[in-house]
Amino acid sequence: xSPCGGIRLSSGESDPRAPASALAWLKDRVGWxxxxxxxxxxxxxxxxxxxxxxLGGMALFLFLVQVAxxxxxxxxxxxxxxxxxESVQYIMAEVPFGWLIRSIHSWGANxxxxxxxxxxxxxxxxxxxxxxxxLTWITGAALLFLALGFGxxxxxxxxNTLAFFATKxxxxxxxxxxxxxxxxxxxxxxxxxxxxxTLSRFYGIHVAILPALTTLLLGVHLVxxxxxxxxxxxxxxxxxxxxxxxxxxxxxxxxxxWLVAVALLAGLAAFQPWELGVxxxxxxxxxxxxRPEWYFLSMFQLLKYLPSEIAGVPGELIGVLFFGALAAVLxxxxxxxxxxxxGRPSPWWNRFAAVALAGALVLxxxxxxxxxxxxx
Amino acid sequence: MSRIVLALATLLGAASTGLSAPAPPxxxxxxxxxxxxxxxxVDCHLALDDARVSPPARAFADDIHxxxxxxxxxxxxxxxRTEDMDLAHDPKKGFRGKPSPKDIPALxxxxxxxxxxxxxxxxxxxxxxxxEYLTSGHGKALAHGDEAVATCISCHGAHGILPVKDSRSxxxxxxxxxxxNRCHGDPKLMAAHELPSDVYxxxxxxxxxxxxxxxxxxxxxxxxxxxxxxxAAPPQVGSVANVCGTCHAVFAEQFKxxxxxxxxxxxxxxxxxxxxxxxxxxxxxxxxxxTGKEGKCGACHEAGTEGARAAAAxxxxxxxxxxxxxxxxxxxxxxxxxxxxxxxxxxxxxxADEALTRARADVHLFQPYAVQQTVAGGLAIARTARARAARxxxxxxxxxxxxxxxxxLIGLSIAALIAKIRDLSRNRHS
Amino acid sequence: MDALxxxxxxxxWLTYLLGTSLGASAISFLYPVLKYLVPPATSEPSLSExxxxxxxxxxxxxxxxxxxFAGKPVVLFRTAAGELKALTATCxxxxxxxxxxxxxxxxxxxxxxxxxxxxxxxxxxxxPRPLARLDVAVRGDKVVxxxx
Numbered sequence: 001x002s003p004c005g006g007i008r009l010s011s012g013e014s015d016p017r018a019p020a021s022a023l024a025w026l027k028d029r030v031g032w033x034x035x036x037x038x039x040x041x042x043x044x045x046x047x048x049x050x051x052x053x054x055l056g057g058m059a060l061f062l063f064l065v066q067v068a069x070x071x072x073x074x075x076x077x078x079x080x081x082x083x084x085x086e087s088v089q090y091i092m093a094e095v096p097f098g099w100l101i102r103s104i105h106s107w108g109a110n111x112x113x114x115x116x117x118x119x120x121x122x123x124x125x126x127x128x129x130x131x132x133x134x135l136t137w138i139t140g141a142a143l144l145f146l147a148l149g150f151g152x153x154x155x156x157x158x159x160n161t162l163a164f165f166a167t168k169x170x171x172x173x174x175x176x177x178x179x180x181x182x183x184x185x186x187x188x189x190x191x192x193x194x195x196x197x198t199l200s201r202f203y204g205i206h207v208a209i210l211p212a213l214t215t216l217l218l219g220v221h222l223v224x225x226x227x228x229x230x231x232x233x234x235x236x237x238x239x240x241x242x243x244x245x246x247x248x249x250x251x252x253x254x255x256x257x258w259l260v261a262v263a264l265l266a267g268l269a270a271f272q273p274w275e276l277g278v279x280x281x282x283x284x285x286x287x288x289x290x291r292p293e294w295y296f297l298s299m300f301q302l303l304k305y306l307p308s309e310i311a312g313v314p315g316e317l318i319g320v321l322f323f324g325a326l327a328a329v330l331x332x333x334x335x336x337x338x339x340x341x342x343g344r345p346s347p348w349w350n351r352f353a354a355v356a357l358a359g360a361l362v363l364x365x366x367x368x369x370x371x372x373x374x375x376x
Numbered sequence: 377m378s379r380i381v382l383a384l385a386t387l388l389g390a391a392s393t394g395l396s397a398p399a400p401p402x403x404x405x406x407x408x409x410x411x412x413x414x415x416x417x418v419d420c421h422l423a424l425d426d427a428r429v430s431p432p433a434r435a436f437a438d439d440i441h442x443x444x445x446x447x448x449x450x451x452x453x454x455x456x457r458t459e460d461m462d463l464a465h466d467p468k469k470g471f472r473g474k475p476s477p478k479d480i481p482a483l484x485x486x487x488x489x490x491x492x493x494x495x496x497x498x499x500x501x502x503x504x505x506x507x508e509y510l511t512s513g514h515g516k517a518l519a520h521g522d523e524a525v526a527t528c529i530s531c532h533g534a535h536g537i538l539p540v541k542d543s544r545s546x547x548x549x550x551x552x553x554x555x556x557n558r559c560h561g562d563p564k565l566m567a568a569h570e571l572p573s574d575v576y577x578x579x580x581x582x583x584x585x586x587x588x589x590x591x592x593x594x595x596x597x598x599x600x601x602x603x604x605x606x607x608a609a610p611p612q613v614g615s616v617a618n619v620c621g622t623c624h625a626v627f628a629e630q631f632k633x634x635x636x637x638x639x640x641x642x643x644x645x646x647x648x649x650x651x652x653x654x655x656x657x658x659x660x661x662x663x664x665x666x667t668g669k670e671g672k673c674g675a676c677h678e679a680g681t682e683g684a685r686a687a688a689a690x691x692x693x694x695x696x697x698x699x700x701x702x703x704x705x706x707x708x709x710x711x712x713x714x715x716x717x718x719x720x721x722x723x724x725x726x727x728a729d730e731a732l733t734r735a736r737a738d739v740h741l742f743q744p745y746a747v748q749q750t751v752a753g754g755l756a757i758a759r760t761a762r763a764r765a766a767r768x769x770x771x772x773x774x775x776x777x778x779x780x781x782x783x784x785l786i787g788l789s790i791a792a793l794i795a796k797i798r799d800l801s802r803n804r805h806s
Numbered sequence: 807m808d809a810l811x812x813x814x815x816x817x818x819w820l821t822y823l824l825g826t827s828l829g830a831s832a833i834s835f836l837y838p839v840l841k842y843l844v845p846p847a848t849s850e851p852s853l854s855e856x857x858x859x860x861x862x863x864x865x866x867x868x869x870x871x872x873x874x875f876a877g878k879p880v881v882l883f884r885t886a887a888g889e890l891k892a893l894t895a896t897c898x899x900x901x902x903x904x905x906x907x908x909x910x911x912x913x914x915x916x917x918x919x920x921x922x923x924x925x926x927x928x929x930x931x932x933x934p935r936p937l938a939r940l941d942v943a944v945r946g947d948k949v950v951x952x953x954x
Contacts, residue, residue, distance in 0.1 A: 072842055093717035094846045097838035099775070252797050256790050259831070263786045270779040276717075595932050623932060625919035723877045730903055733917060782834045789827040796824050799817060 042226070042246035047236040049126055053250075054257050055119035056225070061258045062112040063218075065265070066150075069105040070207070077157070079203035081196030084159035085279040092276060103269035109151055111265070113295050116147050124333070124353055128231035131341045134334035136228065139221040141331040146214050151293055153206040159199060160277030165290045167202075168194045173303075176316040195282070234343045291367060298363035299323055301370075326356070417448040417456050417464065435536035444497055451475075451483060478518055480527040481509055508607035515607075517569075524565065526608075531555050549594050553579055556599045578656035597623070616654075617647030624648075630740040662698070665691035665739065689744040693751040694735055700758040701728045707765035716768040725761040728754045856951050858882070862890065862944045870906025870913075875951050879903050880940060882949065885924055886911055892942045892951050893926045898935040913937065 027033065044053055076095055078087040091098035120140065123129060129137035156167045171194065175185035190197030232241065244250055292300055299319075306315035329336065339346040421433035436442050441450070449456040453470030455463055465471045475483055485506035487493050494501045505528075509515040514525040531547050538545035546555040557576035559565055566573040579585050579599075587596035602619050603610060611619045617637075621628025631637055631647050640647055646654075651664065651672040663670040665687050667679070677683030704725055708718045731754025738746045856875055860882065865871070870883025872895055879895040883906040893913065895904050902917035912929075913922040921930040926937035941952040 072839065075843070076845075089717060089719075096841040096844065096846065098842060100838055101842055249797065249800060252793050252800070256793050256797075259786050259790050259793070262835070263783050266779055266782055270775050593932070593934050595934065623918060626916060719877045720874070723874050723879075726879075727903075733902060737917070782831070785827060785831045785834050789824070789831045792820065792824040792827045796820050799820055 038226070039247050040245070042229070043243035044230050044246055044250045045232045045236070045241045045243050047232065047239070047241040049122075049233060049236065052122035052126060053230060054254060055115060055122055057254045058257055058261065059112065059115045059119050060218075060222075061254075062108055062115055062261060063214075065108050065262075066105060066112055067211070069101050069108065072101050073105055074207060079157070079200055081159060081199055081280075084157060084199060085276075088158045089276060092273075099273060100266070100269050103272075103274045104265045106274035107268045107272075108265055109154060110293065110295075111261070113147050113151055116144055117295070120144055121353075121357070125350065126231070126233045127340045127346075128233075129334040129340070130231075130337070130343070131334070133224070133228050133231055136221060136224040137334045138331055139217050139224065143214065143217050143221060145327070146210055146217065148295060150206060150210050150214075151295060153202040153210065155293060156199060156202045157206065158276065159280050161280050161284070161287060162277055162290065164194060164280035164282065165286045166292045167198065168286075169290060169300075170292060170296070171198075173316070173320060176314060176320050178317070193282075234345070237343075294364060294368075297367040298360040301363040301367040417452075417454070420459060420461070420464070432535040435533075438536045438538065440537055440539050450487075477523040477525075477527050478521075480529055481506055481515070481518070484528045505606040508605070512604070512606060512608045513610075524568070526559060530559070547600075549596075549598055550589050552598045552600055553585070575655050578653070582655065582657040583659050584657060595623075611646075613644055613646045614641065616649055620648040626737055627740045630737065634740060634742040636742050660736075662691065662694050662736070665694070686742065686744045690739055690747045693744070693747050694732070694739075697728070697732055697735060697751045697754045697758070700755055700762075701725070701732065704728070704758045704761035704765065707762050708768075711765050711768040711772070716772060718765070718768065721761055721764040721768075724757065724764075728757040728761070730754075731757065857945065858949045858951060860949050861947045862949050863947055865890065865949075868908045868911060870908075872903060872905070873951075875940070880951060881906055881913060881937075882942070882951070883913075883924075890942045890944065890949070891924060892940040893922070893937040894940065895937070897933055898928065898937065899931075899933040904937070 044050065073091065076087060076091050076098070078084060088102065091102050093099075123137065123140070152167075152170060156163045171185050171188045174188065175182045177184070186192060188198075188201070189195075190201040291297060302322075303316060303319045306319050308315050310318050333349070334341070337346050337349050340349070418433045418436060421429050424430060433448075436448065447456045448454070449470075452475075453467075453472050454465050455469045455471075458464050463469075465473075488501075489503050489506040491503045494503050509528075510519070514527070517525045518527065533546060540547050542548065543550070545551070553576055560571065561573055561576050563573040584596045584598070587593040588598055600608065617628050617631055621631075627648075637647065640650065652660065661670060664672045667674055667684075667688070671687075673684065673687035677687060705722075708721055708725065712718045731750055735747050735750040735754065738750050741747075858873055860871070860873060865882065865884045867884050867888050868886040870881055872879050873882050874880070875892075880892050881895040881904055882890070882892045884890050896902075897904050897915040897917065897920055899915065899918060899920050902915050904913050904915045904920070904922065906912075907914045911924065913924070913926070914920070915922075915931070915933065919931045920928065920933040922933065922937055923929050926939055928934070928936050943950045943952065
């Protein structure tokens, strides 16, 4: 044994008494080399649709931004009806850079949902849901619903007039379903009406339940993505495209996108700070122009057009059942679209999706035009 | 039918007994110890179903006197316990039929001016109504033989008398003006007394009417608040300011300390109403001080005189405060819309509104210096608020500058990234 | 210097630039976050309870003052008997700010001579409704006002 202790050992075996460096010790304990090997192998195909590959990573990045700003916000936020509004006001006015954190969180939420939707739309049209990636799609659809849940529950937390009444309208929707509907509504609201109990519940949903579910599903989703690799659309597959390494080529390009997103969020926070509005007064009448956030607007508008009764069934119930059916189709698309699994084009699915998207967009713009936004 | 025959027979019988017996004392009022006598009058009068004698009987059921155990006989005399009309209407039993207007005050005063009696029913009830009435315009005219004036029953009703606190009573605060208007709105009747008949029309345009009838503020004045209840007479010229001053105390004190008070007294002009009217008291505006259509000062103070200059100075000061406060409010609102929080600044600015209210009160001192002082205080507050709005704007700009710095660093990073990416791809290809 | 050396110099320079700019950006993100974590001097965000800057010992018996509470004025006063009370200071008549009158131990509105007693009840003049009561507590020496 050398008196100096500098024995050269084979890799995988390090002398605990004399590590080559702290970093090397850490890498060894964590199993870094195996992970680095996997990462080095990951490749991203280069073709005309490569740009859509960035959307998944962007969604993930924006989610992490939400988690970080959300954690910072909950250091000052108070989830009770008598203090919620004032605590958000306090964050905006007194806490140093509170205005920045809060505006980034509010703007970030909307941009995050937008990117998730774009990601899903691009995956759909690129047929990335076909075998063997069906489960990736299904977990992804569930993640979309979780994102919408984050948006809906978070919207109430500042406890301003607009949020209060939008939540009232929103939690009325499940009550339309026969049987368990009213019970679901009651469970959501923590009572028969939207009150401080609803706020506590939505807070718990927003910072505990949904994050736990998201962590689980996101974990599964990401593992599946790594296992199966990047999907290539059938039309491009035939051309056998080149590939670039994920690390560092794709990752560096990802980072460009992430930095642009950060710049955008900071700019919005400084030039278009998110409004605070007026504290909710449950006894005041609902102001004109109550509407939910943009990602719920198409459903909101469609429900308005339904007549109060269709063949003896309440119109709203028909609407809710219709959305439920659409959601089910969305989740099970990979299992329903047999052609795509076989690598063949499925134009009817594309047309169906295009019509649904166009309809949703039209409804959304109608809602924006016809329902003047009330002052929050 | 048989009742009428019986009545006629009784009448004949009564007539034969002669009417020379002395009038017995009037039916004593009931006390708590004695049960009220049977109301024979009401039964008969109701059954007769006559347009003249039945309505009083119907109305009496609601009357407060009925609730206290009084009967028709307590005012009209006669015997309420018999069904025989002659016996019931017997003048020997004190029956006097329908009293004439000139007898009414004394009739009501028989009980209502008797302190010992009223104490049995309502110890805190006043007993000086009759004495007051005799000092009133109505009372004096009645004493001179004019029967076309108000007596007790003109305002309180005769048979369905409700307490003043009952909102259905014609003398409940919200209904007094209409009750007075029954006579005071009759041009022919008023012409005979040389009084105007448009008073109600004017009063209904006033802020006091709006406060009383629309906002439900029962402390707002109506006819009796300024003219008196039972001693109703218009306030004398020298006492108008006192009357208004019972509520508008601050303004009355200021007016008394002002040069207008001796001047008005000399000229025989009443305080307050010279500018504010007596019945058509509308919401005053700052334009009262101006030289325009709404201006009041020009009626006495010709242009160029010291008075006109004083008015112009006060008007200018008040307008300046209004303008500065408005500008501060707009500046703060702008900052609020840009996302800055302005609650504390707005709270402090509300004191400028108070200064404006006080300045408008100080106008009644008719000394420009006083208004100027108050306005100066308000201007200081408004200017401070504007300074705070400016500070908030600077903070907003600082945030944007900080942002630009971050953006610059991000831009630099992006440029470095892109250069690195290019370099890598060059390497791969070479 | 041949192309290869040029390349490696450039690469080093690029990596250095990338590292520095990313590092500086990271600091510009971290700075606000770290400042955010430090709680500000005014500690009370809640407007249902506010700790005032006034010390209880600064209010002698039979005196009062106006303090802000949730953006509205409140009259904080100590009765002759020594009890601390607080009432909303917005007169229920036409919204002027009332004041405590030591010579009469009542609350007075200077605008139209409205008078309230120490419980806030409107006793004289135009005010149609009483003043709302607020809860007063003393924490240490600081006065805390709460909505009832």
